[in-house]
Amino acid sequence: MVENPTEASADSPVVKWSRNDYTRVPLWLYHDQKIYEAEQERVFRGPVWSYVALEVEIPNPGDFITTYVGDTPVIVNRDKDGAVRAMVNRCAHRGATVRRELRGNALEHVCIYHRWCYNLDGSLRGLPFRKGLKGKGGMSPEFEIGQHGMRPLRVAVHAGVVFVSFREDCEPLEEYLGPKVASHLKRIFHRPVRILGYQRQRIRGNWKLYLENPRDMYHASLLHEFMSTFGINRFTHEGGLKMDDRHRHMIAWSRQGTDDETEFVELFKTNRVHESKMKLHDASILKCYREFEDGVTLSICSVFPNLVVHQIDNSLATRQVRTVDKDEFELYWTLFGYADDSEEMTHHRLLQANMVGAAGLVSMEDAEAIEIVHRASAGDPDGCTIVEMGGGGPIRETDFHINDVACRGFWSYYAELMGIEPEGAVR
């Protein structure tokens, strides 16, 4: 594999940070084509682990799915020996998409253009007319089949969640996740899961805005009025923010029912937020079965650079960020329950899926928020965002909701990978 240095170098983009703790972030970083191209190389194909699938999606040898890491097309499949393997979904010959289906089962991957045929580890098995026809034509005798596979990726599986990396020098997955995120994934995926379905959503904004969105904990009660009105997640709940040591991943958590309804209503009144008069005619959507011993009823875990795992009451899903271009990304939602869920529980999870996804009662606003930021910020090359809720300086975990500290964690690791850290940068 090609080793791409990510340290600041002559070809690193020049970014002038006005502060070294990422409390100010230049708006043009969302809108620059060169930055986007550098991100594909240094972030998505850099020394990170990207989420690609759940193991349960490819249970049998030959099962495959096609996906993306950043904007690079990828095949994830289970090899004949049972191992999960992944490779760039691009023919070594002419660069065509080899596997065009979204999913399936196959013993080999064959490009339709000239029938180049690949094994499930991405290596080239053969190609028609390699020796030509009747002694004429064919590939050069020096052409080595072993040198021309689809580009293989490193694969690691943690708690049934499949990650890939383009780089050999990336730290082992569990070290990359850190103990808190690693154990959080084990908590969510503590028993076999069952896929309930998928949602796809195209958001016209830069992908980094979606990485910041869950890291900015304090937007939840303000933007998602349904969420605060019905006590799914509020400032006033017990809750807070956990991060790995490098502050690249985060877990926002909350325990519903730990606040005082009248105190909450009063707080929103005095802070001039909103006074909701909405009442539900059918409150079954609000029922929250306590599934975890820690009593946490909401957890949003974001793993750098492309994964969110959510538990919102009994709705469970992964969200994969797939970049389209600098102005658009796709969110790929995988909704799941547990394999041993009762019929009632499955129905309840499906009912609570009303809250999430493109039509989600507590999530549709995120698309609008991101699109309005992207639209208005495009015209301000000198402007910057303010990331100062919870204070500046060192990046630290919190035991309260009103903060966006993890956004600074995102920027600090992002800047390190991109080779654009300010002098004396906090990490």
Add this chain to the structure above:
Amino acid sequence: MSSTSIEKAADELMATYADCIDDGRFEDWLELFTEDASYKVVARDNHDRGLPATMVLCTNKNMIRDRIAALRGATKYNFHYDRHVVGQLRVRPRSDSDGEWELRASYAVFQTSHEGRSFLFSVGRYDDRLRMEGDRLLFCEKTVVVDTFAIPGMLATPL
């Protein structure tokens, strides 16, 4: 009811359905459903694979009421106009249930921003069931199977 008069009534119902949404009269739209009606929006991909997840799942009219209440009073979404174009309706009596009809039709929904820019937001089909209540034909089941299941932005107003 004869099949000709049912077809006429179904035409009228579907035209009213589209008008109510396109005019932003969601409370009137609500009254086109029976009290036990379901309203579902499903991605064609999930639907064809038999995966149960939906984008919108209302299993009774109260849940449809709550969707509209949320739209009016809680959720924030893009300012836009909707415009439904509904293709030919096919109405058939249901073999397994007396007094109910099946309706199938293709739809296209264009969105226009409040600054006047239009684009194709969604295409798909309706797989519905209809029933007479008194002298009114109503939806007792509405399933929107969405071809455009990579939703542009968000799905807020009904399809």
